[in-house]
Amino acid sequence: MSTIEDHNPPSSGSISKKRRRQTSEEKYERELEDARVLLKMKTEQIAILEKELNKAKVNAVTRIRTVQEAEQQKPQMEQHQKEEEANEQVEEVQEELAAESAAVDSMETTDQIEATVEGNLNVDILLLSSYILMNFQLYNKALDEYFDVASLREYDRIVNMTFASENEAFHFFNEYAKREGFSVRRSSTKKDRLQNTIKFREFCCSRQGLREKKYLEMPDRKRPATPISRCDCPVKLCIKLDPKTNRWWVQNFINDHNHDLTAPDCTPFLRSHCSINESQKCEISSMKASGIRNCQILEYAALCSGGYENRGFQEKNLYNYTLGHEQSTMLADDADSVLRYFKEREESDPDFFLKYDTKDGCLNRLFWADGQSVVDYAYFGDLVIFDSTYKLNRYNMVVVPFLGCNHHRSTIIFACGIVSCENNETYRWLLEAFLQAMYQKHPESVLTDGDHAMGKAIKSVFKGTAHRICSWHMDRNAQKYIHDPAVLQKFKELLSGICSREEFEKKWISFAQIVSQRVLSRQWLKRTYKCRESWAAAFVNKKMFLGMSSTQRSEGLNADLHSHIKSKMSLGMAVQKFERRLTHKRTKEAELDCKSFQKEPVLQTHCPDLEKSAAINYTPRVFRIVRDEIKMAAGLVVNETLSSSMPLRYIVVQIEKAESQYIVHCSIVEDNVEKLACSCAKLETAKLPCRHIFAVLIHMKATCIPRCCIRDRWTKYVKSGFPSDRKGGAFKVSSYLMRYHELNKIARLIHSEVAKSPEGYLRKMKSLKEEMQQYNDNHKHAEKCKVKQEYEDGVQASPRIANPKPVVTKGAPKKNKTTYERIKSAIESSRKNKCRHCGHRGHNRQTCKLLRQVSILVC
Numbered sequence: 001m002s003t004i005e006d007h008n009p010p011s012s013g014s015i016s017k018k019r020r021r022q023t024s025e026e027k028y029e030r031e032l033e034d035a036r037v038l039l040k041m042k043t044e045q046i047a048i049l050e051k052e053l054n055k056a057k058v059n060a061v062t063r064i065r066t067v068q069e070a071e072q073q074k075p076q077m078e079q080h081q082k083e084e085e086a087n088e089q090v091e092e093v094q095e096e097l098a099a100e101s102a103a104v105d106s107m108e109t110t111d112q113i114e115a116t117v118e119g120n121l122n123v124d125i126l127l128l129s130s131y132i133l134m135n136f137q138l139y140n141k142a143l144d145e146y147f148d149v150a151s152l153r154e155y156d157r158i159v160n161m162t163f164a165s166e167n168e169a170f171h172f173f174n175e176y177a178k179r180e181g182f183s184v185r186r187s188s189t190k191k192d193r194l195q196n197t198i199k200f201r202e203f204c205c206s207r208q209g210l211r212e213k214k215y216l217e218m219p220d221r222k223r224p225a226t227p228i229s230r231c232d233c234p235v236k237l238c239i240k241l242d243p244k245t246n247r248w249w250v251q252n253f254i255n256d257h258n259h260d261l262t263a264p265d266c267t268p269f270l271r272s273h274c275s276i277n278e279s280q281k282c283e284i285s286s287m288k289a290s291g292i293r294n295c296q297i298l299e300y301a302a303l304c305s306g307g308y309e310n311r312g313f314q315e316k317n318l319y320n321y322t323l324g325h326e327q328s329t330m331l332a333d334d335a336d337s338v339l340r341y342f343k344e345r346e347e348s349d350p351d352f353f354l355k356y357d358t359k360d361g362c363l364n365r366l367f368w369a370d371g372q373s374v375v376d377y378a379y380f381g382d383l384v385i386f387d388s389t390y391k392l393n394r395y396n397m398v399v400v401p402f403l404g405c406n407h408h409r410s411t412i413i414f415a416c417g418i419v420s421c422e423n424n425e426t427y428r429w430l431l432e433a434f435l436q437a438m439y440q441k442h443p444e445s446v447l448t449d450g451d452h453a454m455g456k457a458i459k460s461v462f463k464g465t466a467h468r469i470c471s472w473h474m475d476r477n478a479q480k481y482i483h484d485p486a487v488l489q490k491f492k493e494l495l496s497g498i499c500s501r502e503e504f505e506k507k508w509i510s511f512a513q514i515v516s517q518r519v520l521s522r523q524w525l526k527r528t529y530k531c532r533e534s535w536a537a538a539f540v541n542k543k544m545f546l547g548m549s550s551t552q553r554s555e556g557l558n559a560d561l562h563s564h565i566k567s568k569m570s571l572g573m574a575v576q577k578f579e580r581r582l583t584h585k586r587t588k589e590a591e592l593d594c595k596s597f598q599k600e601p602v603l604q605t606h607c608p609d610l611e612k613s614a615a616i617n618y619t620p621r622v623f624r625i626v627r628d629e630i631k632m633a634a635g636l637v638v639n640e641t642l643s644s645s646m647p648l649r650y651i652v653v654q655i656e657k658a659e660s661q662y663i664v665h666c667s668i669v670e671d672n673v674e675k676l677a678c679s680c681a682k683l684e685t686a687k688l689p690c691r692h693i694f695a696v697l698i699h700m701k702a703t704c705i706p707r708c709c710i711r712d713r714w715t716k717y718v719k720s721g722f723p724s725d726r727k728g729g730a731f732k733v734s735s736y737l738m739r740y741h742e743l744n745k746i747a748r749l750i751h752s753e754v755a756k757s758p759e760g761y762l763r764k765m766k767s768l769k770e771e772m773q774q775y776n777d778n779h780k781h782a783e784k785c786k787v788k789q790e791y792e793d794g795v796q797a798s799p800r801i802a803n804p805k806p807v808v809t810k811g812a813p814k815k816n817k818t819t820y821e822r823i824k825s826a827i828e829s830s831r832k833n834k835c836r837h838c839g840h841r842g843h844n845r846q847t848c849k850l851l852r853q854v855s856i857l858v859c
């Protein structure tokens with residue numbers, strides 16, 4: 001293929017250049033006209049040859065039919081001759097022999113005719129095949145000449161093209177390369193020295209150039225060399241900017257490859273044809289924000305595009321984009337962007353509370369709670385559970401969520417704090433900020449792990465609040481110092497056994513005498529006994545903890561957060577993920593509220609009136625607990641104790657265990673039950689009526705549960721006074737993404753209806769293509785919109801608060817070796833080499849120090 005070198009743009013001031021250009025155009029037109037005439041002649045020759053071929057086929061078919069008719073007539077003649085022989089038995093034997101000889105002669109003549117016809121037919125077939133082969137060669141030659149003319153037209157079209165921008169030229173050349181089967185890249189440029197703008201750009205084949213020799217000869221290479229992809233391919237497209245028209249015109253175009261082109265099914269894997277467009281970036285960003293993995297995104301993109309080759313990007317492109325997107329969120333003003341986000345939340349939510357402080361100009365402590373959390377705490381703030389969790393941000397700051405239990409017995413989040421250290425001062429600051437956000441309302445009880453600094457802060461800030469240490473943490477801590485299972489079982493009895501305080505003191509003395517043999521155990525005993533009122537069931541069984549004894553809800557939330565928030569995330573991304581998990585839990589609460597109002601449980605007990613009253617008031621999960629209490633009330637016997645004054649006293653006894661008695665006090669005013677109290681104190685500690693109270697109500701033939709036994713925190717209507725705002729700021733995105741999702745939502749509804757019929761599909765495709773072409777024509781000079789997941793649109797202000805410094809946290813205590821780990825270490829130690837001289841393991845006879853010392857003494 002010829003090339004055009006130094007092709008200058010048309011100029012109105014030069015007549016000679018116009019003439020040369022007109023001459024070249026006339027030359028091309030003459031060549032095209034000659035090619036058309038030649039193509040027409042070849043087409044006529046092919047038509048004549050096809051007619052002759054059809055005539056030859058007709059003659060061959062006629063000859064074959066003649067031979068077949070001759071073969072069909074031969075058996076009829078033989079049958080006729082046999083009939084004549086049977087009728088003429090009188091004739092002589094000689095005549096019969098003569099007739100037979102005549103018949104044989106006739107048969108030989110027929111065979112000769114058939115052989116002659118077959119020979120002629122084979123000759124005709126050979127001639128026809130050679131004739132057809134010659135015709136096909138002429139036809140292929142004509143096709144080659146035709147394609148040469150088509151490529152010449154394509155070349156002429158590209159050379160005379162102009163482009164509005166450099167990107168438009170690159171996209172055109174890339175699409176052309178995709179059809180042909182090669183990849184392209186941007187190459188050299190030339191700039192205008194005065195204006196410092198690009199005036200020349202070269203696009204080339206991706207296999208242009210050669211690898212430098214120094215990269216081929218590397219004696220100290222540690223990794224295998226990358227396969228060579230460059231072969232100095234000369235294909236290129238050079239464009240130049242015309243300053244008068246401000247358009248790019250083609251200065252040079254070479255389309256002569258020195259390598260094999262790629263097959264169409266392999267072209268999507270070439271580098272310039274693997275890219276993620278803006279629409280796909282929006283979808284991928286939304287999927288990653290929802291926690292969808294990269295492999296699932298690849299499957300979804302392949303399903304929507306009709307195959308892996310049609311999705312436009314490959315696995316490597318997706319991983320590179322997601323990694324770059326995550327790194328772009330790690331801003332230099334990470335802490336300041338989080339504070340700006342919370343400031344926006346304060347403007348939209350009047351009850352939003354934010355508090356933070358700095359240390360050496362860096363963010364040190366952060367606490368926030370939104371308006372919905374404040375409302376939830378007003379209803380369910382009788383119990384607060386909080387614990388610290390680690391590795392949820394790149395600064396290793398500690399996350400401290402404040403949790404509670406709602407009317408569905410589900411975990412609810414009241415507030416959250418992020419701190420750099422875990423000392424008494426930090427926890428005091430968090431608890432004071434919590435009270436300030438909740439309008440100085442103290443909780444009735446607090447459930448935490450065994451952190452000493454946290455316990456001191458609770459005593460100083462939450463005065464009068466019952467504090468309980470998690471029983472699981474106490475049991476886990478005891479396993480460090482107690483290795484005897486029998487002694488450990490005694491500690492568990494002290495931990496969860498219900499007894500009086502005097503009995504606990506006696507049991508503790510006997511237990512301490514067994515454990516206090518080791519120094520470390522004596523220190524642990526002193527610390528544990530000192531805080532016995534926070535963990536022993538003898539001291540906390542009469543306090544309100546809603547039937548909870550461990551921080552399992554906090555551990556469950558921590559596991560949920562760790563599944564969505566990674567240790568390398570920025571502080572802003574971690575806060576955004578936390579807000580989404582908060583919104584998720586509120587959405588589940590709304591779903592349970594809907595089910596509680598729309599469905600009614602099936603009655604199962606022997607007291608349908610009381611069970612129906614419980615179903616009307618309580619949420620479904622709490623109702624199941626109350627129903628079990630009603631069922632167990634059937635195994636109790638009530639003995640009424642007469643009393644001249646109120647309250648009445650009932651003694652409730654279990655049928656199987658008469659020694660266990662519970663006393664229920666009942667106050668009745670004007671035939672209405674005003675107060676019920678049981679000695680088991682479940683109504684005070686769990687805020688639910690116990691089986692003993694239900695036994696008394698059955699004895700009194702009550703038809704509904706008294707109002708004094710129903711606590712509002714477990715009812716369906718506890719939050720009916722104020723509307724709930726469960727969305728919060730979890731799904732705040734940039735204005736670009738918001739507009740994109742709104743348009744996409746409406747477009748999907750339209751497309752789902754249009755795709756039901758082929759006619760509607762074709763009509764919609766046509767209108768979309770026309771609209772896309774019109775959009776491209778109107779926005780050729782517009783720059784590409786960049787999608788960024790930021791907390792606000794516009795230019796960000798300079799950072800005022802520096803990012804937190806990475807800290808070293810306490811972390812979880814080291815775990816004792818399990819039985820499996822001890823067995824594994826024993827097996828590994830047994831596999832070590834054993835010395836044949838001294839018998840010790842870990843070395844052999846050649847490296848034995850004892851043998852070496854003996855040999856030195858002998859010498």
